[in-house]
Amino acid sequence: MTMAPRTLFEKVWDRHVVVPECAEHPAVLYVDLHLVHEVTSPQAFAGLAARGLRVRRPDRTLATLDHSTPTEAPDASGQWPGIDPAAGAQIEALRANCRLHGIDLCDVGTGRRGIVHVVGPEQGRTWPGGLIVCGDSHTSTHGAFGALAFGIGTTEVGHVLATQCLLQRRPRTLLVRVEGALGPGVTAKDLALAVCAALGAGGGAGSVLEYQGEAVRGLSMEGRMTLCNMAIEAGARAGMVAPDEVTFDWLRGRPGVPSGAAFDEAVADWSELFTDADARFDSEVVVDAAAIAPTVTWGTASDMTMAVDGSVPEPTSETEVAALAYMGLQPGQYLAARPIDVVFVGSCTNGRIEDLRAAASVLDGRQVAAGVRMLVVPGSDQVRAQAEAEGLARIFAAAGAEWREPGCSMCIAMNEDRVPDGGFAVSTSNRNFRGRQGPGSRTFLASPETAAASAVEGRVADPRPYLQEVTRA
Amino acid sequence: MPEPFRNLTSRCVFVDRDHVDTDQIIPARFLTTTSRDGLGAHAFADWRGRPDCPLDAPGARDARILVGGANFGCGSSREHAVWALLDFGFRAVIAASFGDIFRRNAIENGLLPIQVAPGVVASLRSEPDVEVTVDLEANEVRVPGQDAIGFTVDSFGRHCLLQGVDTLGFLLEREDVIRAFEQARGDGGMA
Ligand code: SF4
Numbered sequence: 220m221t222m223a224p225r226t227l228f229e230k231v232w233d234r235h236v237v238v239p240e241c242a243e244h245p246a247v248l249y250v251d252l253h254l255v256h257e258v259t260s261p262q263a264f265a266g267l268a269a270r271g272l273r274v275r276r277p278d279r280t281l282a283t284l285d286h287s288t289p290t291e292a293p294d295a296s297g298q299w300p301g302i303d304p305a306a307g308a309q310i311e312a313l314r315a316n317c318r319l320h321g322i323d324l325c326d327v328g329t330g331r332r333g334i335v336h337v338v339g340p341e342q343g344r345t346w347p348g349g350l351i352v353c354g355d356s357h358t359s360t361h362g363a364f365g366a367l368a369f370g371i372g373t374t375e376v377g378h379v380l381a382t383q384c385l386l387q388r389r390p391r392t393l394l395v396r397v398e399g400a401l402g403p404g405v406t407a408k409d410l411a412l413a414v415c416a417a418l419g420a421g422g423g424a425g426s427v428l429e430y431q432g433e434a435v436r437g438l439s440m441e442g443r444m445t446l447c448n449m450a451i452e453a454g455a456r457a458g459m460v461a462p463d464e465v466t467f468d469w470l471r472g473r474p475g476v477p478s479g480a481a482f483d484e485a486v487a488d489w490s491e492l493f494t495d496a497d498a499r500f501d502s503e504v505v506v507d508a509a510a511i512a513p514t515v516t517w518g519t520a521s522d523m524t525m526a527v528d529g530s531v532p533e534p535t536s537e538t539e540v541a542a543l544a545y546m547g548l549q550p551g552q553y554l555a556a557r558p559i560d561v562v563f564v565g566s567c568t569n570g571r572i573e574d575l576r577a578a579a580s581v582l583d584g585r586q587v588a589a590g591v592r593m594l595v596v597p598g599s600d601q602v603r604a605q606a607e608a609e610g611l612a613r614i615f616a617a618a619g620a621e622w623r624e625p626g627c628s629m630c631i632a633m634n635e636d637r638v639p640d641g642g643f644a645v646s647t648s649n650r651n652f653r654g655r656q657g658p659g660s661r662t663f664l665a666s667p668e669t670a671a672a673s674a675v676e677g678r679v680a681d682p683r684p685y686l687q688e689v690t691r692a
Numbered sequence: 693m694p695e696p697f698r699n700l701t702s703r704c705v706f707v708d709r710d711h712v713d714t715d716q717i718i719p720a721r722f723l724t725t726t727s728r729d730g731l732g733a734h735a736f737a738d739w740r741g742r743p744d745c746p747l748d749a750p751g752a753r754d755a756r757i758l759v760g761g762a763n764f765g766c767g768s769s770r771e772h773a774v775w776a777l778l779d780f781g782f783r784a785v786i787a788a789s790f791g792d793i794f795r796r797n798a799i800e801n802g803l804l805p806i807q808v809a810p811g812v813v814a815s816l817r818s819e820p821d822v823e824v825t826v827d828l829e830a831n832e833v834r835v836p837g838q839d840a841i842g843f844t845v846d847s848f849g850r851h852c853l854l855q856g857v858d859t860l861g862f863l864l865e866r867e868d869v870i871r872a873f874e875q876a877r878g879d880g881g882m883a
Contacts, residue, residue: 261726421763
């Protein structure tokens with residue numbers, strides 16, 4: 220019997236069906252890896268305790284501290300003396316829950332702590348073909364490896380802790396076909412924003428995206444993670460890229476990945492994970508890579524984008540009129556006309572080593588403009604250590620940027636790292652929502668290159684003039 | 693465990709905007725909690741006190757239905773958004789469309805998400821003071837003097853809402869199948 224052609228998504232889905240979906244109930248899916256952090260887990264652990272349940276598979280659970288955790292250095296005992304007591308209680312709750320249930324916690328001092336979506340791949344826990352969930356919407360990041368990875372709510376976190384399974388209706392499939400190659404100075408982040416613009420902020424709802432095309436194949440793993448990270452910003456359940464040699468090379472030698480013959484066996488299995496030639500998607504969108512410029516957002520939803528050197532567009536809906544009013548921008552205006560207050564380089568979108576290299580290449584020998592506060596927040600302990608070893612940290616410090624401890628930081632503004640009320644930020648994170656980076660904050664999302672160029676000029680700036688000597692795959 | 697949901701009749705509170713994200717429903721700085729309780733105080737925290745804030749309008753405290761535009765509840769996975777709306781007093785949200793995670797979080801907690809055509813949102817808006825009936829048993833929204841508006845909710849979610857049961861029980865009952873699945877893939881687990 221020959222199998223019907225299947226998409227990448229369908230192959231991964233099929234591998235995890237414990238009980239098939241029917242009219243009465245969704246499918247029961249098996250979760251290979253459950254990532255946990257301090258903010259969306261305490262109520263789930265409390266729910267377990269209330270029912271006298273244990274974590275079923277602590278070995279398939281990996282925890283870290285990132286969201287509300289300060290980006291100041293902790294003291295020798297792993298504490299932050301000045302921490303907001305509520306944030307401190309969350310950190311201690313996760314520590315206690317991990318101890319109680321035997322869950323590996325990437326805590327302070329392990330050298331493995333960081334943003335949950337940076338840590339999973341880095342530790343070799345993210346595998347092609349896996350099903351990965353986390354109480355965090357940017358779990359879509361892990362789809363870069365050909366995993367099916369998506370965010371869940373806290374009740375579902377409890378389901379996975381207790382049963383290692385999740386109830387899911389099968390999503391639709393949506394092919395994002397990226398045609399042509401990205402131009403110089405145009406990055407995975409610009410592509411991610413272009414996909415949001417092409418689909419609309421809610422256009423991916425109910426769907427799993429698969430990114431295909433030469434420009435996608437040409438991305439490094441870091442770039443693919445940036446791209447998949449923002450699938451949720453188009454409303455999609457998940458985003459996926461079929462694994463290839465780039466994927467396997469990146470994974471080889473990482474701690475959680477098998478080695479030797481077992482690795483070759485794994486690669487043989489992972490090599491089956493691609494969309495068959497005749498497989499059908501429920502829908503498709505085409506993005507012309509060559510037409511993408513370095514991109515920034517001008518509004519308060521992910522699809523409100525423009526070329527960095529373009530002018531603010533005319534609003535086409537009441538929502539866009541309101542967004543412009545919030546941002547204090549006028550149609551036709553050039554963003555370079557307006558000073559900025561903050562530049563943030565970091566987050567699970569753009570807080571990996573390549574992102575820091577890109578920002579450093581622009582900042583090298585230059586200064587952050589007077590009146591601009593620039594934070595560079597590495598995505599993990601390992602990224603931080605590597606950036607220090609490569610001399611990037613020195614470049615940031617010499618330019619006048621703050622070099623901080625890993626965490627979500629100004630992406631979500633749960634700790635002290637906030638954009639001032641009414642302030643303008645150029646940010647490498649993923650959300651330009653009202654107040655996302657602090658009450659009254661106004662965000663221009665951008666690539667690390669654009670963010671660094673903007674830091675130098677003190678206003679939204681085109682990175683291309685700075686990148687002439689830099690070659691970036 | 694959520695209370696059974698059958699029907700309710702209430703005035704509506706209108707959030708006249710598309711893409712109302714979960715950072716609006718509850719800003720991240722209020723997520724530093726280990727509890728589900730008391731979050732209604734922070735619902736739409738950055739909108740409160742402004743002259744146009746719908747949650748400050750007269751009668752909003754007694755309304756149990758929130759009406760939104762397209763892509764309501766997009767953004768983060770924070771279930772706190774649903775907890776905050778429930779604690780404020782809402783039991784149903786009518787919107788042109790929903791963020792996927794928000795919709796599932798809502799059902800898990802007994803907050804009924806009702807997706808209707810954008811024109812229905814506009815027509816509800818045109819008579820903001822009437823009492824609207826949301827009837828899950830009949831799968832209908834009823835407005836006095838108008839034809840009933842049908843809606844669908846996923847059959848399993850509907851069952852859970854009507855019975856007030858949570859979904860963990862369903863999974864726990866399948867422990868044998870889960871174990872067999874693990875064994876079939878050669879994964880004996882830790883024990
Ligand atoms: S960096 Fe931002 S988007 Fe990523 S996990 Fe942290 S808060 Fe979420």
